[in-house]
Amino acid sequence: MFMKRLIYFPSLSFLLLNLILWLLLNSVAADNTHRMRLNYGKNSDYWSVWLEYLPWWINWAVVAPIVIALVRHINIKKELTYKFVAANLLVLTISMSLYWGLTLIEITLMVNNYTFDLEAFFVACEHLFASPLHMDLLVYAAIASLGFTMSYYTRAKMQATYNQRLSNQLLKVELQSLKTQLSPHFLFNALNTISGLIRLEQKDNAVKAISELSLMFRKVLENHDIQLISLCNEIKFINSYLIIQKMRFENKLDVDMDISEHSLDVQVPFMLLHTLVENAVQHGSQLESDNNLLKLVITIDDQVLSISLINRVAQHETHQGFGIGLTNCQKRLQHIYGGNYTLICNKTDDSHFETILKLPTGELYA
Numbered sequence: 001m002f003m004k005r006l007i008y009f010p011s012l013s014f015l016l017l018n019l020i021l022w023l024l025l026n027s028v029a030a031d032n033t034h035r036m037r038l039n040y041g042k043n044s045d046y047w048s049v050w051l052e053y054l055p056w057w058i059n060w061a062v063v064a065p066i067v068i069a070l071v072r073h074i075n076i077k078k079e080l081t082y083k084f085v086a087a088n089l090l091v092l093t094i095s096m097s098l099y100w101g102l103t104l105i106e107i108t109l110m111v112n113n114y115t116f117d118l119e120a121f122f123v124a125c126e127h128l129f130a131s132p133l134h135m136d137l138l139v140y141a142a143i144a145s146l147g148f149t150m151s152y153y154t155r156a157k158m159q160a161t162y163n164q165r166l167s168n169q170l171l172k173v174e175l176q177s178l179k180t181q182l183s184p185h186f187l188f189n190a191l192n193t194i195s196g197l198i199r200l201e202q203k204d205n206a207v208k209a210i211s212e213l214s215l216m217f218r219k220v221l222e223n224h225d226i227q228l229i230s231l232c233n234e235i236k237f238i239n240s241y242l243i244i245q246k247m248r249f250e251n252k253l254d255v256d257m258d259i260s261e262h263s264l265d266v267q268v269p270f271m272l273l274h275t276l277v278e279n280a281v282q283h284g285s286q287l288e289s290d291n292n293l294l295k296l297v298i299t300i301d302d303q304v305l306s307i308s309l310i311n312r313v314a315q316h317e318t319h320q321g322f323g324i325g326l327t328n329c330q331k332r333l334q335h336i337y338g339g340n341y342t343l344i345c346n347k348t349d350d351s352h353f354e355t356i357l358k359l360p361t362g363e364l365y366a
Contacts, residue, residue, distance in 0.1 A: 009069040010150075019061045026050065026057035055106035056131075063099045064143045067091065071147030072154070088144075095140060104128060189278070190216075190241075193248040205247045212240040223270045227336065231298070231305070232264040234273050241274060245281050253281065256295045263300040266361050269336055273307065275329050276355055280311035283353065293352075300361060307357040313347070333359075 010018070030050040037044035070091045074084065104124045105116070112120040190213050197206040219237050223229055235257075242255055280294050292312040299306045326345070333341050342358040 010065045015065055018064055022057045022061040022064075026053050029053050029057065051110070055103045055110070059099050059102045059106070060139060060143070062102065063095055066098070067095045067140065067143045068147035068150065070094070071144050072151040074151075091144070092140065096136065099136065099140075100128060189282075190244055193244050196248050202247070209244045209247055212243050216240045220271075227269055228267040229270045230264065231259075231266045231268050231273075234268055234270065235259065235264075237271070238274050238277050241278065242281070252292055254293050256293065258296070259298045260300055263298050263305055266300060266305050266359075268305070268359065269332055272329055272332060273357075275326065276307075276309055276357065279326055280309055280353075280355070283311055283313045303361045305359045305361050307355075307359075309355040309357075310348070311353055312351055313353045 027050065030046065030053045033053070034044050034046045034049045037049075071088075074087045074091070104121065107124040107127065108116060108121045111124065190209075194206055194209045194213070197203075197209060216237060219233070242253075246253055246255075277294070277296065293310065294312075295308075295310040297308040297310075330343060333343060337360065340360050342356065344356040346354055346356075348354050
């Protein structure tokens, strides 16, 4: 409990700056009074004035950290309640009693050659009540305001940290949800392919397809909690998918991959590139012609991974490029990279469609 309350007390660096501040203010006040006395023709010694003023200023160096600690401990509400007002009055009473008590004792000791005398104490009390007490209250108000400001700042910082942590957790859950959505979509298409092979009595191909599918789902399970994998592993995942699709569409697809070796270690979102390839395959496989080109080119330059995917489409197809899978891709890219990515889908001519994806290879903007 003691350690919990100790966190409201200012740091050592603050205490040092606090001491320097009040010594500086004492010096300024003493200098001002010293000059005024000289201007009025009175005898004055600066250091004597400095020591005379010292109890009035140096005690704030002791009281100010206590005021700040007590004020920061007060529970701040949106509305002023009687508890809030009562707590502030209590802090005011404690702080000013401590300040005036220390000041009276020090003045008594200084006037009476550093020995305590009751008569000298009463003289110090008269001197205190004759002084501008409202200035002491204004100084207290300034210190208390600083304490409330520090309290607001600390709580706002803690709330911001909590909000950021919560936002990161929600983002992780949403990313996981988006990634999970890909699996049923892909599984549906893969099972249709295997089903077609079985109906065509291509048992060897069906067994091979099931084997490739098991490899893919093993990869899905291994990366269940991972958003990023190496491009090399993503390409292996895509190759397994293309083996299955070529079995189904036979001569419909003509795959050409040109991948820079320097890019294979780059981290990319898992199954993101697969989704783009799957989208291209779905459009190219629907054509009546054979050997429909699906060309994948991946290069890396200046910390940017450039991916170009070209596939054939029907001449009169209104291909927008953003089905369920690609909409999912956009959301994942936005969450992982913020705005630091490029995803463009354009029809290059009457029969070809190009998807361009550019990702940063340096620091991620998650």
